[in-house]
Amino acid sequence: MADSPTEGVKSVARVFDLLELIADAGGDVTLSELSAMAELPLPTIHRLLRTLVSLGYARQLANRRYALGPRLVRLGEVANRQFGQLAKPQLKDLVSRLGETANLATIDGDQVIYVSQAPSPHAMRMFTEVGRRSGLHNTGVGKAILSQFDDEVVRDIVARTGLPKSTEYSIDSVDALLEDLHLSRERGYAIDDNEQEIGVRCYAMTVPGAPVPTAVSVSGPVARVDEAFAERAIPVLREIVQDISAATA
Template sequence: MAEAKTTAGVQSVERAFELLELIARAGGEAALSEIASETSLPLPTIHRLLRTLVGIGYVRQLANRRYALGPRLIRLGEVANRQLGALSTPILKALVTELGESANIAVLDGDMVTYISQAQSPHSMRMITEVGRRSSLHGTGVGKAILAELDDERVQRLVNQAGMRQQTPKTISSMDQLFIELDAIRARGFAIDEEEQELGVRCLAMAVPGAPTPMAISISGPITRVTEEFAARAIPHMRVATAALSAALAVAND
């Protein structure tokens, strides 16, 4: 009897996390019908689990009856991001040593990206992105690298939810243009931010393979230094860095 209760308890925990993951994949909020369509759980079970998650603050119900990730997840996410930042710092510093430009890591955070770690360039004129800063998916190198790893339906949903604000005159401004760009990224294996986030700055970004949450590493600097010749030298180092971070994450998750 005790073993049966333990098994049922573990199953409830697994199901609760399944619902949290579904809401996260939907961009941070979802209707009950959307959640039900993505899981084989019975509707009464979904209701019960959501009520429990709402009661303890891990999910909140919005005025329009949709369900969104709750505020208690913020603290967990902040701690996890700090740990991930500490894990990635040596990898970013090695990139800066090799290439001389600022290196960043960002993760998918709802319908945006959040920068979680940075190693700064030694140059007096350098790109500085604050850890914790949130930026658009369609207008950043890291964002486009992450989007290129997702299926088109999810890309459409995330970008529609966030909107396509133009940060500069060079920011991608239509879904058709974005899908063309994502196809190019998938073909060459890395993304380029051509002054789309900030005029005068170019960024190269590459997704981390097999990461538990979508993430990307980037190298950025002034367009006068981040040239085609620089990119040819940087990409092999970035492949090594993303593979190293992927391996470190796999060990940490064992």
């Protein structure tokens, strides 16, 4: 007998719940782990997973764990581009008011991916290609995103990725990173001070209520992006992230 509309909607909701649970678990899980997290019977989860695997939205690994499938990559890339376009007016407004490059980035696995940018009008400016992936621990947007997570989640990410140094100023210990994130939470924004690229300073803030952890940054040469700049920039950043939150709700 075919599912009723109500049952069909429940099945769709359960499928998306499973995909999000796999993502929350770091990308791969066992059937029993999913059953415990989803609070669904094993046969139901197994049936849904078989469908996802057959369509390419999930895959079964050699060790019998289940992981997200390759067909999700295309959906994510298109969604990121659309999300970036939605925020473009706010990024341009940020540049017009502060004169430095503005970026929007979201989390992508254990990295950040830049999904939109409005460049500074200055000849000497910070430039990051849209689509570029960078570390969470040594970028302003990455640290702003990490500041939303519990310390144990941060430790788990570092255990998987390590703390590769981009410059001599990059954070290279988990304790130093957690201390930096604590400061970010207290003041409401993160700072990348020569950590991703020598000569570049960045102030970043999370977008409240974003569908995935997201941050906006304003970046430029340290000669221009100094403490006086920060006093002007932080109130503007707060306004911009609220505007992006409202525009993407």
